[in-house]
Amino acid sequence: MKNILVIYYSQSGQLTEIVNNIVDHLDQDQVHIDYHEIKMEKPFPFPWTKTSFFGVFPETYMQIPEKVNAVSEDILNTNYDLVILGYQIWYLTPSLPINSFLNTPDAAKLLSDTSVITVIGCRNMWIMAHEKMKKKLKGLHANLVGNIVLADRHLNHISVITISKWMFSGKKERYLGIFPKPGVSQKDIDESIKFGPIIASHLKANSLNQLQDALLKEGAVYIKPFLITTDKRANIIFSKWAKLIQSKGEKNSSNRVFWLKLFNYYLLFAIWVIAPIVFILFLCTYIFSIAKIKKDKLYYSSVKLRE
Numbered sequence: 023m024k025n026i027l028v029i030y031y032s033q034s035g036q037l038t039e040i041v042n043n044i045v046d047h048l049d050q051d052q053v054h055i056d057y058h059e060i061k062m063e064k065p066f067p068f069p070w071t072k073t074s075f076f077g078v079f080p081e082t083y084m085q086i087p088e089k090v091n092a093v094s095e096d097i098l099n100t101n102y103d104l105v106i107l108g109y110q111i112w113y114l115t116p117s118l119p120i121n122s123f124l125n126t127p128d129a130a131k132l133l134s135d136t137s138v139i140t141v142i143g144c145r146n147m148w149i150m151a152h153e154k155m156k157k158k159l160k161g162l163h164a165n166l167v168g169n170i171v172l173a174d175r176h177l178n179h180i181s182v183i184t185i186s187k188w189m190f191s192g193k194k195e196r197y198l199g200i201f202p203k204p205g206v207s208q209k210d211i212d213e214s215i216k217f218g219p220i221i222a223s224h225l226k227a228n229s230l231n232q233l234q235d236a237l238l239k240e241g242a243v244y245i246k247p248f249l250i251t252t253d254k255r256a257n258i259i260f261s262k263w264a265k266l267i268q269s270k271g272e273k274n275s276s277n278r279v280f281w282l283k284l285f286n287y288y289l290l291f292a293i294w295v296i297a298p299i300v301f302i303l304f305l306c307t308y309i310f311s312i313a314k315i316k317k318d319k320l321y322y323s324s325v326k327l328r329e
């Protein structure tokens with residue numbers, strides 16, 4: 023019998039559904055599964071207001087933790103063969119609740135010397151966030167053996183429109199009856215059951231170090247090359263904005279709220295004006311970047327961390 027711990031956080035339930043689909047199709051007779059749901063001491067609203075949505079940007083991006091619920095003594099005193107960590111991306115970074123959990127002594131105890139599979143449910147910008155996750159897990163002496171990413175496959179700009187409507191209304195439905203449903207498609211969520219048996223067989227055969235290759239064969243990770251470029255550039259700019267806004271005073275101070283509004287306008291400008299220009303430049307230079315893109319795709323699909 024192998025012991026598995028599932029750690030997750032989800033506002034809308036999307037990530038919970040994905041993680042459950044995977045876990046429900048592990049070989050249930052061969053495994054014992056415990057669950058830990060991360061909860062914030064001060065929960066974030068869902069649906070979001072504009073103020074709260076942009077308000078979490080600096081602390082999320084700068085990976086400043088807040089208080090989360092403790093893990094039960096029973097879980098803390100169990101030795102796990104595998105941890106499945108379900109996380110979402112906020113502002114190109116592991117979400118603030120996930121990052122807060124990873125900063126606790128509980129996480130250090132549970133993850134140290136333990137195999138970890140990450141399951142991401144996001145819009146589509148996860149690559150650099152996952153690099154941050156890889157570093158964090160390395161710091162905790164965890165052994166990352168697998169990564170499954172479920173993202174919105176629609177065009178970047180379509181997904182920006184639909185996810186905003188979803189986040190500010192709380193309803194995962196088709197905007198105006200014209201746009202596609204926001205977030206990860208129900209088809210991809212339903213089909214995520216296919217990863218369960220692959221994980222179960224590698225766990226049973228003690229071959230978790232070969233797991234990611236097997237997951238990749240089943241389409242566990244899909245990379246759009248243009249989004250690697252966008253993600254990297256946006257991280258450079260976000261780091262400047264985050265530091266600037268943080269220096270503008272207390273969380274609810276009018277000065278900080280003013281700067282967050284400017285950031286909101288900047289984000290709209292970046293998405294609707296800068297990104298299309300960068301996309302055209304990307305297309306123009308595509309032919310010269312094919313080798314680099316191939317190398318990047320290989321690396322970002324893997325569980326390796328560049329030194």
Ligand SMILES: Cc1cc2nc3c(=O)[nH]c(=O)nc-3n(C[C@H](O)[C@H](O)[C@H](O)COP(=O)(O)O)c2cc1C
Binds near residue numbers: 145
């Ligand atoms: C504040 C905030 C920022 C987000 N930023 C990103 C992002 O940078 N990249 C991305 O792919 N998705 C982003 N998302 C979408 C989330 O990753 C996730 O898909 C969505 O919040 C649903 O997750 P849930 O299971 O917690 O409901 C963001 C969501 C929120 C609330």
